[in-house]
Amino acid sequence: MKNVWTVAANTFREAVRDRVLYNLVFFALLMMGAAILVGQISIGIEESVIVSLGLTAISVIGLLIAVFIGVGLVSKEMDKRTLYALLAKPVERWEFLLGKYCGLVMTLTVNTAAMAVGLYLALWTVKHALEKSDAWILVAVYLILLKLALIVALALLFSCFTTPFLAILFTAGIYVAGVFAGDLRTMQAVDLSPATMSLLKGVSYLLPNFENFNVMGAVAHGRAVPGALVGQATLYAVVYGAVVLAAASAIFSRRNLK
Amino acid sequence: MRVDAGEVFGFLGPNGAGKTTTIKLLMRLIFPDGGTARILGKSIDDVSMHQEIGYLPEQPYFYDYLTAAELLDYFARFHGLTATDRQTRVQEMLKKVGLETAKKIQLRKYSKGMLQRVGLAQAILHDPQVVILDEPMSGLDPLGRREVRDIILELKKEGRTVLFSTHILSDAEMLCDRVGVIVGGKLRGVGTPGEMVGIKTQGIEILFEVAAGKNLPLLAKATQTGERYRVQMPEEELYGAIEQLQAADARILAITQLKPTLEEFFMNLVEADRAQANAVEVSGK
Numbered sequence A: 001m002k003n004v005w006t007v008a009a010n011t012f013r014e015a016v017r018d019r020v021l022y023n024l025v026f027f028a029l030l031m032m033g034a035a036i037l038v039g040q041i042s043i044g045i046e047e048s049v050i051v052s053l054g055l056t057a058i059s060v061i062g063l064l065i066a067v068f069i070g071v072g073l074v075s076k077e078m079d080k081r082t083l084y085a086l087l088a089k090p091v092e093r094w095e096f097l098l099g100k101y102c103g104l105v106m107t108l109t110v111n112t113a114a115m116a117v118g119l120y121l122a123l124w125t126v127k128h129a130l131e132k133s134d135a136w137i138l139v140a141v142y143l144i145l146l147k148l149a150l151i152v153a154l155a156l157l158f159s160c161f162t163t164p165f166l167a168i169l170f171t172a173g174i175y176v177a178g179v180f181a182g183d184l185r186t187m188q189a190v191d192l193s194p195a196t197m198s199l200l201k202g203v204s205y206l207l208p209n210f211e212n213f214n215v216m217g218a219v220a221h222g223r224a225v226p227g228a229l230v231g232q233a234t235l236y237a238v239v240y241g242a243v244v245l246a247a248a249s250a251i252f253s254r255r256n257l258k
Numbered sequence B: 001m002r003v004d005a006g007e008v009f010g011f012l013g014p015n016g017a018g019k020t021t022t023i024k025l026l027m028r029l030i031f032p033d034g035g036t037a038r039i040l041g042k043s044i045d046d047v048s049m050h051q052e053i054g055y056l057p058e059q060p061y062f063y064d065y066l067t068a069a070e071l072l073d074y075f076a077r078f079h080g081l082t083a084t085d086r087q088t089r090v091q092e093m094l095k096k097v098g099l100e101t102a103k104k105i106q107l108r109k110y111s112k113g114m115l116q117r118v119g120l121a122q123a124i125l126h127d128p129q130v131v132i133l134d135e136p137m138s139g140l141d142p143l144g145r146r147e148v149r150d151i152i153l154e155l156k157k158e159g160r161t162v163l164f165s166t167h168i169l170s171d172a173e174m175l176c177d178r179v180g181v182i183v184g185g186k187l188r189g190v191g192t193p194g195e196m197v198g199i200k201t202q203g204i205e206i207l208f209e210v211a212a213g214k215n216l217p218l219l220a221k222a223t224q225t226g227e228r229y230r231v232q233m234p235e236e237e238l239y240g241a242i243e244q245l246q247a248a249d250a251r252i253l254a255i256t257q258l259k260p261t262l263e264e265f266f267m268n269l270v271e272a273d274r275a276q277a278n279a280v281e282v283s284g285k
Helices: A002-017 A020-041 A046-080 A083-087 A093-127 A132-159 A164-179 A181-186 A194-206 A216-220 A227-253 B019-026 B047-052 B068-077 B083-096 B112-124 B142-157 B169-175 B193-197 B235-247 B262-284
Strands: B008-012 B053-056 B130-134 B161-166 B178-183 B186-191 B203-209 B223-225 B228-233 B251-258
Touching: A002 A020, A002 A093, A002 B068, A020 A046, A020 A093, A046 A083, A046 A093, A046 A132, A046 A164, A046 A216, A083 A093, A083 B053, A083 B112, A093 A132, A093 A227, A132 A164, A132 A216, A132 A227, A164 A181, A181 A194, B008 B019, B008 B142, B008 B169, B019 B130, B019 B161, B047 B053, B053 B112, B068 B083, B068 B112, B083 B112, B112 B130, B112 B142, B142 B161, B142 B169, B161 B169, B178 B193, B178 B262, B186 B193, B186 B262, B203 B235, B228 B235, B235 B251
Parallel strands: B008 B161, B008 B178, B053 B130, B130 B161
Antiparallel strands: B178 B186, B203 B228, B203 B251, B223 B228
């Protein structure tokens, strides 16, 4: 695991030096603008507007980083041939892959944590106080982070066997389909044959169900998030993520580097 | 093909012959359809073996957001060196490849030659027994090439095994105990540079000066450059020619054996390969 940590730390350093964390400036400006605007026009719903907007921004910014940098984690190294010298060291390919993954998840964790602090600051600016129920925001942020970690794993998987452009398309496609995976399971269509319905249901269980990680609505209204839901979502992300990373590792381990 | 312990082995071949492919196979960057390869008696699939191997890729490119010292420190971590050892080794290597003054500059600002030096430093950083260098002289100026030659000779003196591919045949002749020539994906010959080109000389060349107006039959065959004459002849005519020159009070400057160079040998192989390929194409039609 030492090799995994070494690669992860370098991936984090790369993200910092390539100014990935500069997106925080954008987030800070957005939250400041929102806090000022909401304070002037909303009556009584300032808190839910700020929380909804903040969590959506955290999710969207994180998604962009997870997809675009996630796809580039390995493909950039293959294009630039920077991994040639590294793979000639006593390093297994899966260690390299897992290290790159952990490095980006570390970057996303720092980034998401910083944005969460920004969200609390904006909330404090609007309300001039923080309540106990505001702690649920942290749970929502944690679930967003789980979702992002799963997306990085998918981006990494696709980048192991296809071009970066297609890998971005596939990851984005799976994300959109995954958001509606729950709807697919409960869909009642009268004009579809039972065979098609079962196929759709089967596909819906294969797709990552990103709705498992969405508690934005409840948290924006100060409602509690059940502990079982958090535990279930965590287990789901860990198992699904592990399967995707194992597949990525199996493909990358036999990939010829041109 | 076999490379013996402690020797410097040159891997020669034209572009597209398969030199880099062979080296990449050994470094498990690509995978073979068949066959076996071993380094230090271990299968190339055994990752632990890489503890004893140093590798310089062709036209190396490294993380450009790191400095040379940071990159070497990063690579040293995979070899399990302690923090103190890492620091010492990194400094030693930077000094060895002449990058001590540029160690704090990010690699994105490095020239091609400087990157080649960093590549060489990372290949020998962990004191490997076997060093595999893919085109180590490419992109280097004459001074840089000489430095790389010195490093290779130093590695040999330390008892390490060096395998390097090159286009520069004079370097191979100068450095290698043995060479292997690959053309069209096939190994066409392995041996010492002398064995490869044949020990038999092709003749003798004499360089001499002689006063004007001397009646010297040799002058009919000689070519004149300034005040000097150069004449080539079969080996058996050498002593007769020396007598003639002595009689005419000529000053002999040099007597050289004419041997085919590795380059000529190499070119003959490449041309023979092309001729064969054309013949196959014609008969196929």
